[in-house]
Amino acid sequence: MSRRFSPKVVSANDLIEGDAVWLTEDDRWTRDMAEAELIEDEAHAAIRLLFAKGQPNVVVGAELVDAAPGPDGPVPTHFREAFRTHGPTNYNLGKRAEGFAPRGHIPGNEAL
Amino acid sequence: MYTYNEFDEAFVRSRVAQFRSQVERRIDGSLTEDEFRPLRLMNGLYLQLHAYMLRVAIPYGTLNPSQMRQLAHIAERWDKGYGHFTTRQNIQFNWPRLKDVPDILDALADVGMHAIQTSGNCVRNVTADHFAAAAADEIADPRPIAELLREWSTDHPEFQFLPRKFKIAITGAPNDRAVTRAHDIGLRMVRNEAGEPGFEVLVGGGLGRTPMLAQVIRDFLPQADLLPYIEAILGAYNLKGRRDNKYKARIKITVFENGLDAFKADVEERFARLRSQWSGVDQEILKDIEAQFAPPAFRNAPTDDYEAFRAQNGVFRAWTDVNLHPHKVDGYTIVSISLKKHGATPGDATAHQMRVMADLAERYGHGELRVSHEQNIILPHVHKSDLPAVWAALREADLATANIGLVSDIIACPGMDYCALATARSIPIAQQIATRFEELQVEHDVGPLKIKISGCINACGHHHVGHIGILGLDRAGVENYQVTLGGDGTETAAIGEKMGPGFPAEEIVGAIERLVLGYLEIRRDAEETFLETFRRAGPEPFKGFLYGTEETADAA
Amino acid sequence: MTIIVTDTGFRVDDFPGVIRPLAEIEQIQEGDGVEIGPADDPRALVGVLGQVALIRVRFPAFNDGRGFSHARDLRSFGFHGRLRAAGHVLADQYAMVRRVGFDEVEIDEALAARQPEDQWLARANWRDNYYQGRLRA
Numbered sequence: 001m002s003r004r005f006s007p008k009v010v011s012a013n014d015l016i017e018g019d020a021v022w023l024t025e026d027d028r029w030t031r032d033m034a035e036a037e038l039i040e041d042e043a044h045a046a047i048r049l050l051f052a053k054g055q056p057n058v059v060v061g062a063e064l065v066d067a068a069p070g071p072d073g074p075v076p077t078h079f080r081e082a083f084r085t086h087g088p089t090n091y092n093l094g095k096r097a098e099g100f101a102p103r104g105h106i107p108g109n110e111a112l
Numbered sequence: 113m114y115t116y117n118e119f120d121e122a123f124v125r126s127r128v129a130q131f132r133s134q135v136e137r138r139i140d141g142s143l144t145e146d147e148f149r150p151l152r153l154m155n156g157l158y159l160q161l162h163a164y165m166l167r168v169a170i171p172y173g174t175l176n177p178s179q180m181r182q183l184a185h186i187a188e189r190w191d192k193g194y195g196h197f198t199t200r201q202n203i204q205f206n207w208p209r210l211k212d213v214p215d216i217l218d219a220l221a222d223v224g225m226h227a228i229q230t231s232g233n234c235v236r237n238v239t240a241d242h243f244a245a246a247a248a249d250e251i252a253d254p255r256p257i258a259e260l261l262r263e264w265s266t267d268h269p270e271f272q273f274l275p276r277k278f279k280i281a282i283t284g285a286p287n288d289r290a291v292t293r294a295h296d297i298g299l300r301m302v303r304n305e306a307g308e309p310g311f312e313v314l315v316g317g318g319l320g321r322t323p324m325l326a327q328v329i330r331d332f333l334p335q336a337d338l339l340p341y342i343e344a345i346l347g348a349y350n351l352k353g354r355r356d357n358k359y360k361a362r363i364k365i366t367v368f369e370n371g372l373d374a375f376k377a378d379v380e381e382r383f384a385r386l387r388s389q390w391s392g393v394d395q396e397i398l399k400d401i402e403a404q405f406a407p408p409a410f411r412n413a414p415t416d417d418y419e420a421f422r423a424q425n426g427v428f429r430a431w432t433d434v435n436l437h438p439h440k441v442d443g444y445t446i447v448s449i450s451l452k453k454h455g456a457t458p459g460d461a462t463a464h465q466m467r468v469m470a471d472l473a474e475r476y477g478h479g480e481l482r483v484s485h486e487q488n489i490i491l492p493h494v495h496k497s498d499l500p501a502v503w504a505a506l507r508e509a510d511l512a513t514a515n516i517g518l519v520s521d522i523i524a525c526p527g528m529d530y531c532a533l534a535t536a537r538s539i540p541i542a543q544q545i546a547t548r549f550e551e552l553q554v555e556h557d558v559g560p561l562k563i564k565i566s567g568c569i570n571a572c573g574h575h576h577v578g579h580i581g582i583l584g585l586d587r588a589g590v591e592n593y594q595v596t597l598g599g600d601g602t603e604t605a606a607i608g609e610k611m612g613p614g615f616p617a618e619e620i621v622g623a624i625e626r627l628v629l630g631y632l633e634i635r636r637d638a639e640e641t642f643l644e645t646f647r648r649a650g651p652e653p654f655k656g657f658l659y660g661t662e663e664t665a666d667a668a
Numbered sequence: 669m670t671i672i673v674t675d676t677g678f679r680v681d682d683f684p685g686v687i688r689p690l691a692e693i694e695q696i697q698e699g700d701g702v703e704i705g706p707a708d709d710p711r712a713l714v715g716v717l718g719q720v721a722l723i724r725v726r727f728p729a730f731n732d733g734r735g736f737s738h739a740r741d742l743r744s745f746g747f748h749g750r751l752r753a754a755g756h757v758l759a760d761q762y763a764m765v766r767r768v769g770f771d772e773v774e775i776d777e778a779l780a781a782r783q784p785e786d787q788w789l790a791r792a793n794w795r796d797n798y799y800q801g802r803l804r805a
């Protein structure tokens with residue numbers, strides 16, 4: 001058997017705004033990763049990715065990224081993805097500044 | 113300074129119109145993302161982690177006050193109130209919306225600027241010595257040649273889809289402040305025995321994952337042969353450069369794999385064949401360009417008040433000790449404005465700061481500003497009698513940090529805070545190192561020391577040529593920082609040597625502190641710089657400082 | 669059906685001869701066309717340039733820029749016949765194609781549908797705003 005499939009979300013950047021967005025179960029693009037659909041099945045992941053890639057006039061660079069279940073919804077497992085829910089750490093800009101709760105963990109950044 | 117003629121103006125306007133149409137066609141589906149991507153990159157538009165990023169060219173690093181004010185205006189109107197000055201004499205805006213970019217490009221065109229070819233596999237913004245036409249050691253002003261190259265490379269029909277990006281740097285001084293040996297082509301302005309102007313041409317330098325220093329392909333190229341010769345190099349590279357592997361696609365690999373001699377033979381064959389297509393009009397155009405770079409009307413005035421103020425004010429004196437550089441005209445000096453306040457993001461300036469610098473250039477600097485590859489702003493022509501006033505205004509805008517060339521004058525790329533390719537952050541490491549050394553109060557004692565930080569192997573932060581280079585990597589999902597020592601980007605260029613294992617984020621600042629304090633212990637005297645000490649003593653004692661072993665200078 | 673793009677827009681291919689691959693260089697007759705790809709060396713054609721009526725330079729991908737240098741080189745070897753860029757060439761590249769010495773572009777129907785004639789005609793003014801032309805004169 002193939003190795004176990006690690007859960008994923010579909011993520012992309014908004015075509016016009018350029019910011020990070022995630023695909024929800026009801027086919028919307030959300031700016032809060034916790035609302036994203038957590039995909040636990042490999043075949044379903046492929047279908048969802050295909051759906052996302054079929055919207056080139058809405059988003060750019062759709063891809064599957066690793067995620068894990070969290071208290072409010074999916075959370076990133078890698079700090080790169082945490083940055084995308086968060087914004088840069090040198091200024092209070094990006095997602096955080098727009099009122100979205102940061103998801104996941106950025107090492108050394110517990111204060112934020 | 114160069115101002116756009118009707119031709120330049122019509123050209124950039126038509127490019128903006130084309131890009132406006134390309135954006136519309138991307139949105140309506142005529143262009144796929146795969147097709148749009150190289151077109152937007154050719155116009156300086158990237159997609160980063162959190163937003164688009166627009167990279168605007170500051171050709172040969174030269175700006176006038178109205179251009180700087182326009183950058184401030186763009187930062188406020190379409191971005192988030194600041195800009196990031198880069199090691200390639202560009203400015204990056206980190207938050208534009210796709211729809212607004214054509215308007216931003218129009219606003220740039222209003223002041224004779226553009227974002228063309230700041231990205232993509234084409235000839236990039238040509239960089240030059242930031243002290244051009246001011247430094248005492250200069251042979252000739254490289255900027256007219258750089259402007260000629262800008263015109264030649266802009267929209268060059270043959271070279272918009274090269275195997276990879278292509279960077280040219282030029283210096284007119286023997287002290288290389290343009291890092292020419294780390295460029296695809298480096299040009300050094302020289303004179304032959306008969307006193308005629310020409311170039312030493314270097315080829316095949318680059319940083320990235322396989323750092324290499326450029327080699328001399330022609331000791332002396334007459335000035336009039338420049339464009340056909342460069343075109344011959346580009347043509348040979350366009351055909352021979354590898355397209356199967358993007359990590360082997362730069363000209364440094366082409367030269368390395370084919371050997372310099374074979375590559376040169378190819379270039380010379382092309383040059384011989386294509387030279388006759390050049391009628392010499394380019395040299396006429398160069399003369400017109402040169403006329404536009406005529407020196408400003410320098411003043412003759414006493415400097416007694418400056419000396420008196422310097423004697424009486426210690427903070428001012430400290431600033432003049434490190435932020436000034438000798439000017440070729442008596443009574444004048446070159447002022448470096450540090451964008452490296454301890455704890456701030458290296459290279460960032462707010463819209464307000466940009467306006468302050470523009471005003472100072474207008475009032476005290478003969479209307480000129482420069483962007484250095486070390487991510488600072490330069491006022492190249494300031495009369496010493498004006499320094500107290502300049503300094504006071506800079507202080508008010510938080511721009512009077514006295515640290516040029518010191519430990520806290522750190523180059524750092526955007527890293528994981530912004531960059532989609534990053535493996536680790538760079539900015540917070542720079543901030544923490546600078547803050548730590550401010551606490552230690554040793555940086556003036558330590559003297560010249562270049563720390564350069566990149567957030568991934570692409571080496572945008574030039575870490576390979578830092579006296580201390582720091583490379584941020586991802587080790588199993590955790591940021592980890594590798595140290596290289598002994599790099600040098602000047603005329604004595606060298607690629608830094610990798611030390612041992614990397615350090616996690618919480619330990620890297622302490623490791624750098626041990627290195628620098630260790631250097632203070634073993635330097636011969638206060639005159640011996642960090643780099644000189646490293647060259648004399650070798651890596652062993654420094655490894656000892658880093659990893660806490662007991663080795664000393666005479667070990668191994 | 670392929671479509672030929674020139675400064676006046678779309679038209680059907682009116683080249684009457686055969687277009688041979690480079691491997692058939694020995695069999696080239698007066699009035700034939702010949703085709704080269706990005707990795708071919710156009711110097712191989714130097715001996716037959718007088719007979720060849722058309723050279724078709726293949727662009728398998730729009731971002732493989734070798735064809736631009738091939739065109740320049742073929743013109744510098746003295747080729748005065750029809751020079752055609754064929755394959756994945758974008759309307760946005762039309763000015764570049766013309767400026768390096770191509771006469772025309774050959775595209776397929778799918779590309780022509782996505783990038784209709786007006787997008788190509790928009791760059792038919794490729795002689796304007798041309799730095800290279802100005803510098804070489």
Ligand code: HEM
Nearest residue numbers: 198199200276318319320321362525526531533570571572
């Ligand atoms: C933020 C988005 C950026 C991206 C996506 C990016 C991408 C890259 C890549 C892929 C390379 C490696 C090229 C190669 O070796 O083939 C590179 C090299 C380089 N970039 Fe960047 N870069 C970015 C920002 C910057 C910034 C902010 C600067 C200036 C501070 C810069 C200056 C350079 C320099 C100097 C090099 C190394 C020199 C060389 O070309 O070999 N880049 N960049």
Ligand code: SF4
Nearest residue numbers: 525531534567568572
């Ligand atoms: S070095 Fe890497 S992380 Fe830094 S800007 Fe370049 S590509 Fe991004």
